[in-house]
Structures are given as C-alpha cells and as structure tokens.
Amino acid sequence: MNRKTYKEAKVTLEEITRLLKEGNLTEEEKQKLEKSKVQLAGQLLSIWWPFDWGRRSIMIALFLVGLYGLIEGSNHFLWAWLVILLFSPRVVGEFSFFTGRVFRVLR
Structure with missing residues (x-):
C-alpha cells in the first residue's frame, strides 16, 4: 500500500462511518457498508510503518x-x-x- 491508496482508503472509511452514523439506510445497505468498513479498517491496519x-x-x-x-x-x-x-x-x-x-x- 502506498501513500495515495492509504489516503483514499482513509477518506472512504470516514465517509462510510459518516453514512452509518446518519442511519437513513436500508438494512441491506447498512450490512454492505459495515462489511466494507471492516475490510478498509483491516487494510489501514495492515501496514507495519505509519505513513x-x-x-x-x-x-x-x-x-x-x-x-x-x-x-x-x-x-x-x-x-x-x-x-x-x-x-x-x-x-x-x-x-x-x-x-x-x-x-x-x-x-
């Protein structure tokens, strides 16, 4: 993972978190976003050196x-x-x- 993809993943994670906090999603959308959130968090925490x-x-x-x-x-x-x-x-x-x-x- 390079710095650009790290920043993109971080921005996407923040956007997903914001959408989940708003709460005006269907149950299917909510599950899909929570799954994406977990995957992005895993990617962000998979690097050894901080950026x-x-x-x-x-x-x-x-x-x-x-x-x-x-x-x-x-x-x-x-x-x-x-x-x-x-x-x-x-x-x-x-x-x-x-x-x-x-x-x-x-x-």
Missing part, C-alpha cells in the same frame, strides 16, 4: 535510544524497543483484534 512522519520519527528515535542502550550495556534503554510497537499500525490492529475476540468470548 505520517510524526509517528515514524518517534519510532526512529525510539529505535536509536534502544540501540544506544544496547551499545552502552544499559538494559533500561532497551525498553524503548517494546514501546516502538505501540506506534505500528499492524501491531495495534492485531492487538485490537485479539482483545475484541477475548471480550466477545467473555460476554
């Missing part, structure tokens, strides 16, 4: 902090590599999917 440079630069900075800790022998700085995972859309998506399944079973 925006703010999150990407935070990930790079955390990687460098962890690398510094590895070179200097300080284990405290290596925790930065675990924090990097919080900025990856793929990891966040997998975690959300997992917790959703767990809470669905617990109900």
Whole structure:
C-alpha cells in the first residue's frame, strides 16, 4: 500500500462511518457498508510503518535510544524497543483484534 491508496482508503472509511452514523439506510445497505468498513479498517491496519512522519520519527528515535542502550550495556534503554510497537499500525490492529475476540468470548 502506498501513500495515495492509504489516503483514499482513509477518506472512504470516514465517509462510510459518516453514512452509518446518519442511519437513513436500508438494512441491506447498512450490512454492505459495515462489511466494507471492516475490510478498509483491516487494510489501514495492515501496514507495519505509519505513513505520517510524526509517528515514524518517534519510532526512529525510539529505535536509536534502544540501540544506544544496547551499545552502552544499559538494559533500561532497551525498553524503548517494546514501546516502538505501540506506534505500528499492524501491531495495534492485531492487538485490537485479539482483545475484541477475548471480550466477545467473555460476554
């Protein structure tokens, strides 16, 4: 997925969300849009690196902090590599999917 298709998918997802909130749809249209919404959300959360440079630069900075800790022998700085995972859309998506399944079973 490149930046252009990512932006198009994000705009489409926002439009679908808006249409679903309005609520003036038939049941068939609503089901079709909800299915499309889930598929688009899956596509948006399937990339490892974020497209925006703010999150990407935070990930790079955390990687460098962890690398510094590895070179200097300080284990405290290596925790930065675990924090990097919080900025990856793929990891966040997998975690959300997992917790959703767990809470669905617990109900």
